[in-house]
Amino acid sequence: MNSDKPVQQFSVGIEPSGWRFTAPSDGSLLVAARTASIDLPASCRNGTCRTCLCKLVDGRIRYSIEWPGVSPEEKRDGYILPCVAVAESDLVIHVPHARRLPG
Secondary structure, three states, X not given: OOOOOOOOEEEEEEEOOOOEEEEEOOOEHXXXXXXXXXXXXXXXXXXXXXXXXXXXXXXXXXXXXXXXXXXXXXXXXXXXXXXXXXXXXXXXXXXXXXXXXXX
């Protein structure tokens, strides 16, 4: 992350639930969702297990690691790994198994 850039906040919508949360430009979508009491499926949290694989419907992300576990075909088809994905714009993601956390 370029320390000269201020942290931005982006809106993330989840399909099909319609839930929304805010994601900073300096952290993963997974952590931002959990902060907003939304549980996205995840296991390793480092981009290798693919448990969190979901579809990016709209928007732009970047990865916090060099080699996330997404094939070139999956990238082309819009699949992302929220555990290592960082928002670069407002987003819409398709995560059918997202759930609300108590609290």
